[in-house]
Amino acid sequence: MTRAWSPVETIRRKRDGLALTTEEIENIVRGYVDGRIPDYQMSALLMAIFFRGLDEREMTDLTMAMARSGDMLDFVDDARVVDKHSTGGVGDKTSLVVVPLVAAAGAVVAKMSGRGLGHSGGTIDKLESIPGFRASLGPEEFRRQVAEVGAVIAGQSGNLVPADKLIYALRDVTATVDSVGLIASSVMSKKIAGGARRLVLDVKAGRGAFMTDREAAVELARAMVAIGRKAGLGVVAVVTAMDQPLGRAVGNALEVAEAVRCLRGEGPEDLEELCLVLGSHMLTLAGLAPTPGEARERLSSVLRGGQALERFRRMVSAQGGDGRVADRPEEVLAAAPVRAEVRAERPGWVRSVDALAVGRLAMALGGGRHRKEDEVDLSVGVVLGAKVGERVAPGEVLATVHARTADQAQEAAAELAAAFDISGEPVAPPALVLETVS
């Protein structure tokens, strides 16, 4: 007599520290999506996974079972197609720069992005601050732009990874979000179902990141690289600092303007550096450069030569956006009516700028969402006048708040001042890339 498969037995096995079989994992994911496995068994299993973890084979099985729970997109079988994903940070407008940058160097990027939630922004919100820009593309339109422009950033379409949506919603209300195996499987299932075959991961670590702890971020990076490798992807993960915001602008339209400056080769330094690092891995994975070092030189010259900015303009125009944003962002993008400045009270060096505090402030100003259904004001935000390691004189502008009302601006400015820590001693500029996992 063969015994019927029992979810309780699977929960017990994981609870007792055993590895689940491929079949068990497939049964769990399929059964949960079908509604045959109730929430209460899934949440008990998730908590057991929180405590016992998942090994690389289990994570890969979970990733693939979730990826296969809905549509599996498949792009042209082109070795130049490469994707990029960030775990989310404050002021992270990297995609806006790196996608046209690597496309201008010969790679093809068909990127699906999300909207912001909580203190970290979303690429789609940022792009939508460009008048006319459409993030929602039909499959044919999407394909055509990939072929013609080699660069597209669109919202997620189709029924991608319903298992992840269901499981994530359950994790959120059962305190089982913070599990490396579950996070890694969730991210990778979405990338794999979205058709990614070559992928560069930007895993943020620090105050403004999902993983505040560097070791945890490295563990997550290793887990995702292991899953990618086992699933047959080309994959590199870069663990990068997210203690202070990336670049100087935080807020949707403000970040687009900064991305345009960066595409013109005008920095800010950390943003450009990160785009070159991530882009060089992307170019190498796409087979367009023999090493990241050579890829970087090529990207650097593409950036200085204006081809990256040009590709950005073409991408934006192809999606209905006002291409003049590439020339005069300040004229094209909506500006907030009120500004307030935070100034240094005493001389010194910036020791830290709390990315989480800045991200929360930008959200509180109306630039982000507490809940999925919230409306976003694309014009508001914060622009930093000083970053970690920079010297400031008394009265110098530390940051500027862009707000809807004077009251909001004043209140935000007062809170923003507390996000800065000024030292009497010189402070070394912090490292941006903490670790590379491949």
Next chain:
Amino acid sequence: MTRAWSPVETIRRKRDGLALTTEEIENIVRGYVDGRIPDYQMSALLMAIFFRGLDEREMTDLTMAMARSGDMLDFVDDARVVDKHSTGGVGDKTSLVVVPLVAAAGAVVAKMSGRGLGHSGGTIDKLESIPGFRASLGPEEFRRQVAEVGAVIAGQSGNLVPADKLIYALRDVTATVDSVGLIASSVMSKKIAGGARRLVLDVKAGRGAFMTDREAAVELARAMVAIGRKAGLGVVAVVTAMDQPLGRAVGNALEVAEAVRCLRGEGPEDLEELCLVLGSHMLTLAGLAPTPGEARERLSSVLRGGQALERFRRMVSAQGGDGRVADRPEEVLAAAPVRAEVRAERPGWVRSVDALAVGRLAMALGGGRHRKEDEVDLSVGVVLGAKVGERVAPGEVLATVHARTADQAQEAAAELAAAFDISGEPVAPPALVLETVS
């Protein structure tokens, strides 16, 4: 602004190894019974408790919150009232003996018992093999018998501990049964809601017990004693061996007959010993003897003097049962139509008799329940001819099966043979009482 209490936060705190507050535990239990806390949050919390455990204060809070979720019974405020509870074993007819025994020595026992489920039997099923016996008593009837006979064994009445019923059902399907804190709280909540103020716990350890491992049984005993103490009860726990069945009879009517023999002072030795040990703690807790040693002497003389048997007859008669069972159990109790014997093939000493195997066999013969709604055949069962440490000659009866049909009897006899392990070397009789916790 005071933050509203959040179940997710409570799950997270337990997940992270923190002790829950009294208020959190009350909120969880009340919210779960009310349906405000969904199953999926409760099961995640139960799994977190499985991994992190509960300290004594948390266990006591959980016990009291569960006990208060339904009716709280309260008997006459009489210091002589004492209760006894066993975690369940095979052949455990102790209550049938010890309740009239201590009542005959002056204590008052108003015991609520359950029906059997799985391989371990239930006291109510056993008593119902006596023609006419009623386990279901009205509150007035119950009270009167307590006052007049000083001994009653009845089924559970009223809405006792609904929280435990709900939580236990959830634990059963989420692999969160095996948690000392949850088991201890479950048992103690039922005893406290049932009105127990003085309690002797028989915690079984071994093959035929819920806790197969002695250390785990001791841990459970300690947990229950700690809860009892914090809740203001007089409580003693005795950890006893349940590797082989207790006594020789396993099966409802067969066990009643054995209990009657024991009440006559005719053994079996281990059953009498356990009744004297548990009874002496009960008598001491009831303030009727200064020490368990003196209590034991008193109980021994009550047993030899026939007062215990007489009290059994009065208890059975008061509940409508045929009191002649105390004189001629074989005539009064239903007998199974077919018998089959298991005989020793070679000489030796009994090294072990697998209590779990014997319990399962008795259940398979129709004497127990797989599910709550199953009907029970009160006449079937197994009687051991030899116990651990006893010498057997070839052809000697190791056990007798009492069955409904010849086929069942033959099949059971063949399986029963495998439950015996015969050694070529002498085997010492095993210890019965493994540890006393008070």
